Amino acid sequence: MEADWEFELGSGAPIIDAEWEGRVDLTAHPERVQTLPEVAEFPSLASALVRLNAAGSPVWTAKCDLWAVDPEETHLDANELDAPPQALAVARACYIDLLPRGPRRWDAPDAPDESDAASRDCVALCAQLGKVSLRCCRADLIIRRAILRNGTDTLGVTAYLTACGPADAAAGETLAQALSIFTDSVLAVWPLGTVS
Numbered sequence: 001m002e003a004d005w006e007f008e009l010g011s012g013a014p015i016i017d018a019e020w021e022g023r024v025d026l027t028a029h030p031e032r033v034q035t036l037p038e039v040a041e042f043p044s045l046a047s048a049l050v051r052l053n054a055a056g057s058p059v060w061t062a063k064c065d066l067w068a069v070d071p072e073e074t075h076l077d078a079n080e081l082d083a084p085p086q087a088l089a090v091a092r093a094c095y096i097d098l099l100p101r102g103p104r105r106w107d108a109p110d111a112p113d114e115s116d117a118a119s120r121d122c123v124a125l126c127a128q129l130g131k132v133s134l135r136c137c138r139a140d141l142i143i144r145r146a147i148l149r150n151g152t153d154t155l156g157v158t159a160y161l162t163a164c165g166p167a168d169a170a171a172g173e174t175l176a177q178a179l180s181i182f183t184d185s186v187l188a189v190w191p192l193g194t195v196s
Helices: 030-035 037-041 044-053 117-130 168-189
Strands: 002-007 059-069 090-100 137-147 153-165
Touching: 002 117, 030 037, 030 044, 037 044, 037 059, 044 059, 044 090, 044 168, 059 153, 090 168, 117 137, 117 153, 117 168, 137 168, 153 168
Parallel strands: 002 137
Antiparallel strands: 059 090, 090 153, 137 153
């Protein structure tokens, strides 16, 4: 599975609003995952969200979204998705905002660099994902500033997953597999209760 990461912290960069109005707290109410419109559209997202918000997870989710990608408008690259050219006909994507939980903290965003905990965790996660043999998809991890309920300024990760296929069903199946592999990898690489 193709995977990469980067910082996006500059002036004007998107910020993860961890407590946006309308957020469903899946850590306290995992059963409410079924109320999310994204889950109604793509049921495979439910399992990933419940697992990422479970008590044993090192993260919790603040927001997600799902959309169809127009391959012609976004100029999908077959090499970046490890896909044969005919698989670029249809593409689907999603993102999930991830925030650290418990004693695990990523460095405050005042002066992050490639040696800080958030970047080391993203490098480890990309390495884990790279070991998985799954074509026609990729994960992009973006380290961003995040604002918590109490006003704490921290770092979060927006994980973008993109999958393609010769038809919508194939792209959807690959995206479902990528979500499952991504979730397994987060839970394996970022154990609860540790700081990198």
